[in-house]
Amino acid sequence: MSFILRRISTTKTGKQIVRDQPLPGASITLGRDGGNTIHVADLAVNPQHATISSADGRHVRVQASEGLGFDLNGRTLDTADIDSAAGAELRFGGHRLTIAREGENIILLVERIDELSQSSKDVDEARAFSLAAVMPGRRMGxxxxxxxxxxxxxxxxxxxxxxxxxxxxxxxxxxxxxxxLSGPLSSAHASLKNDCQACHVDAFVAVTDKACVGCHTGEHKAMSASHADASTAMLLAARHPPGVGEKVLAGFAKAFNKPQGRCVECHTEHEGAGPMPPTPQKFCADCHDGMAARLKAAGFKVDVADAGDFGTAHPEFRPLVRARRAPNRRARCPARGHWSIMTA
Amino acid sequence: MASLFPRRLLGRRNRATQTERVRERKHEGFLRYANFRWAKISGGLCLLVITSYALIDVTPRANGGSWYGYTLGTIGAGLILWLTALGYRKRKMTRDAWSLKAWTSAHVYLGLSLVVIGTWHTGFQLGWNVHTLAWALMMLVILSGLYGVIVYATLPAALSNNRDEMTQMQMLEAIRAFDRQLHAAAQPLSPEDTAPVLASLDEDPFAGGIRARLTGRYPKDATAAALRALSLAHGGNADARQKVIGLLSQKEAALARLRAHLRIRAMLEIWLYVHVPLTFALIAALSAHIISVFFYW
Structure with a gap:
């Protein structure tokens, strides 16, 4: 019996050339040092790494000498007894030693199986040099x-x-x-901040007066009999003609099902904490300036005069005779139908 | 061919191609495309928004729900969707009037104008809600885009300087060559001396997470460690060790060049990891913003 060292080299065309070299003696050494019987040029292999011997020409004993050991079937060992007829694969650093039997001989095949260094491995250039290699995909994000x-x-x-x-x-x-929540509710409605549905009852349906009158009963009536009695159609007809901006807003409202003439159009919400923004004097004039003509055109009976401004464009106050009861001396504002205590 | 296409159309196309050639010769980038056409359009748009906002008196106070707010909001949402379409458009290159360069130029400048359109749409009412979330995401997307424009304008020069006429693969090839030489030169070394060399060989030149890529700092670098270890070592084959030390410092220089390259590339690419995902978050928040307005109408 003898050990035969087999080396396989591959030509450029892919053809494999097998060279066998008989090794003398029943005990041979393996290591990085040039003096070993099997010289393995691998930095991961010790200069004198192991001794391979066979007493009976069939069973092979592999003994590591410098503590690094070798891998066999996934375990790192210092000593192993191998039946060459069954064969085995041992790993020394980046090399593989295959033990096999052919006839009377024990074949030792040594091959490099790992790349020489990490940098020698093939890389996908487009990926390796880009951030994509270290980041989760943008699409997933x-x-x-x-x-x-x-x-x-x-x-x-x-x-x-x-x-x-x-x-x-x-x-x-x-x-x-x-x-x-598009903005804080006014102080009067602050308690509703957790309950959007108190006002926004149905999906995609603009806040209706029903939601307001659930709590607010007779506010307008207390202020003015005329406004309380007026129909929505009359209130709508009374408003001043829309400007460009209001035409745009009305266009949006019409396109997206937002009915006109609701409480919330004057009493706006989500405008910030604090008292609800007052409906300014301009809002009175918005309707009452030139209202008579508009109401007439819309076919309503007109019994109030136009008022453009309290100071400069307001009809004279005149006494009102009430048939039933007049506890105070009052004069009636002919434009708004509200009561004002006469100071004169 | 001439019978298939009207002469007038072909003439226009030729002229467009000619103008494009002139631009190519002068290397006109997307920033100065067509003599800053889109910068002017976008600037004009911003000016129009700011002046009209000042002139138009929205009662009781300016907000997104006024007619002016709706108008700006509609323009802004349309613009956001169009800007997002660059991701689709850039995959289809053309050279004529709406070249990718023209499109990118418009993308950059109209995107910047969104700062004004979006912010003025809010009427400066911000809060902890989905509406402000959409605005904040929009601003983050714009800021990341602005960073992208700045690095695209400044970093390629640094990238080119660092490359020193090498390709990326040549940089890697240099490291591979040093590795092969190191492997051969380290053969006579003792096991204690080979361990750090082996660690250097086993180190992946592309290792390191996003932090290392962006800072260019690799504190656990095995090659630098091997250099330190071998410089301090005594005994054994001193000549071989000196040779290995020389090779290690050369490898270290090659690694430094590659890592500088990776760092500049990371800085050129990182903004897209914010810009693109946040754009989709923005579109989701924008949808929620618009739907919520109509849901609680």
Missing amino acids: AWAFALVVLLAFLVGPIWAWHSYRGVDVRPQGYHADKAW
């Missing part, structure tokens, strides 16, 4: 972010609205549709 935002700010609020449909008062706590 895009979908993940979009999904999170949609869940938190669209699905969540709609779910909150859906869960409390038909519920009079929502329980305390956070409701997801709070994220839709």
Whole structure:
């Protein structure tokens, strides 16, 4: 029996050339040092790494000499007894030693299986040099972010609205549709800040007067009999002709189903904490300046004179005779139909 | 061919190609495209928004729900969708009037004008809600884009200086060559001396996370460690060790060049990892913003 060292080299065309070299003696050495029987030029192999011997010409004993050991079947060992007929694969650093038997001989095949260095490995140039190699994909990030935002700010609020449909008062706590709050509520409505549905009852339906009159009963009546009696159609006809901006807004309103003449058009909400913005004097004049002609044109009976400004364009106050009871001396504003105490 | 296309159309096309050639010769980038055409259009748009906002008295106070707010909001949302379309458009290159360069130029300048359109749409009412989230995401996308424009304008010169007429693969090839020489030169070394060399060989030149890529700092660099270890070592084959030390310092220089290259490339690319995902988050927030307005109408 003898050990035969087999080396396989591959030509440029891919053809393999096998060279066998008989090794003398029953014990041979393996290592990085040039003096070894099997010289393995591998930095991961010690200068005198192992001794390979066979007492009976069939069983092979591999003994590591400098403590680094070798790998066999996934384990790192210092000593191993191998039946060459069964064969084995041992690993020394980046090399593989295959032990096999052919006839009377024990064949030792040594091959480099690892790249010489990490940098020698093939790289995909487009990926390796780019940030893509160390970052999660942009596409995945895009979908993940979009999904999170949609869940938190669209699905969540709609779910909150859906869960409390038909519920009079929502329980305390956070409701997801709070994220839709476009601005703080006025101090009068501050208690409703957790209950969007108190006013926004139905989805995609603009806040109706019904939501207001649930709490507010007779506000306009206390202020003015004329406004309380006036129909919505009459109030709409009384308003001043729209400017360019208002035509745009009316266009949006019409296109997206927002009826005109609702309470919230003058009594605007979500304009900031504090008292609700007052409906300014200009709002009176908005209708009463040149209103008579507009009402007449719309086919309403006109019994008030035009008023453009309290100071400069207001009809004279005149006494009002009431048939039933007049507890104070009062004069009636012919434009607004409200009562004012005469100071003179 | 002439019978297939009207002469007038072909003439216009030729003229467009000619203008494009002149631009190519002068190397006109997307920033100065057509003598800053889109910068002027965008600047004019911003000026129009700012003056009209000052002149138009929206009662009781300016906000996104006024007619002026709706107008700006509609323009802004349309613009955001159009700007996003660059991602699709850039995959289809053409050379005529709406060349990719023209499109990119418009993308950059109209994108910047969104700062004014979007912010003035809010009427300066911001809060902790989905509406302000959409605005904040929009601003982050614009800021990341602005960073992108700045690095595209400044960093390629640094990239070119660092490359020193080498390609990326040549940089890697240099390291591979030093590795092969190191492997051969380190053969006579003792096991204690080969361990750090082996660690240097086993180190992936592309290793290191996003932090290392952006800072260019690699504190656990095995080649530098090997250099330190071998410089302090005594005994054994001193000549071989000196040779290995020389090779290690050369490899270290080659690695430094590659890492500088990776760092500049990372800085050129990082903004897209903010710009693109946040754009999609923005579109989601924008949808929620618009739907919420109509849902609670």
